């Protein structure tokens with residue numbers, strides 16, 4: 001008991017953490033020294049690099065993933081009396097984006113095996129008012145883009161957790177009418193805060209670019225200031241170059257966890273060849289909240305991978321799979337800078353708590 005409380009946050013193993021180094025420091029420093037710190041040539045370069053990486057014709061950088069979702073929804077005509085289908089099992093960013101454009105969020109349940117949207121439930125939720133469907137790839141595992149793209153509703157692909165993942169249909173971000181990325185500090189690559197909207201439609205991207213910036217316009221209507229700075233973009237350019245290495249390091253840790261946790265009475269994350277390990281999520285036979293608390297008391301920052309599902313905030317029933325996933329899912333630390341020693345500490349603690 002006492003030794004647990006003595007563990008300080010410095011000795012705790014963080015749940016996630018950005019991997020930043022001298023290259024990022026140098027790139028950001030050069031931008032500061034240039035005096036041109038707002039949206040400029042670094043943003044344009046980052047947009048080109050990301051579009052190429054995601055297999056898209058173009059991309060528009062924005063200030064966050066949420067801002068990207070807002071603008072993607074706006075250019076697809078989401079607004080009052082229009083419905084947007086989103087999963088219940090996801091962070092609240094999606095809900096906020098839909099409400100921010102004045103549209104109605106309609107929740108769909110998850111596939112219990114993957115945590116991703118259940119295409120059958122999505123199909124049931126489509127009405128004449130549906131203007132878009134937001135599809136996240138939860139924890140780095142691709143959702144069923146083939147089926148979800150064929151439901152007759154424009155798809156916004158939410159790649160905030162899945163940059164670098166792929167499926168038979170192509171790389172994350174190559175499907176959907178528009179795809180959205182996040183570069184928040186805890187994501188796979190980071191610019192502090194930041195996001196990107198990618199698409200093959202130059203027309204949609206032009207409209208995203210128009211709405212992210214209010215200045216010097218021929219007309220006056222509601223626009224945003226959702227621009228990215230050149231400092232953030234300089235960091236993003238370096239991070240994107242390092243992405244493949246980051247993903248390999250994450251996969252290496254996942255392999256160790258798979259081996260160590262196989263004997264436990266918990267289900268391992270789906271071992272899909274196209275996935276990335278944004279999160280390493282165990283499915284427990286019991287309550288994940290208690291296990292997370294026991295692990296935190298041992299200095300290992302574990303958490304439910306979704307803080308609280310949207311339907312529970314809204315007091316809605318009928319999301320049995322989401323409910324079960326939320327209760328049983330435990331996310332354990334995984335990030336490229338997790339040392340071998342810390343990886344061993346995670347394995348020992350998880351084995352002790354779940355064994």
Ligand SMILES: *Cc1c(COP(=O)(O)O)cnc(C)c1O
Pocket residue numbers: 064065066067090091093094136137158160161182183184193194195
């Ligand atoms: C993080 C995240 C977002 C929001 O991105 P921000 O950059 O934090 O605004 C949206 N969707 C998913 C699936 C996310 O994980």
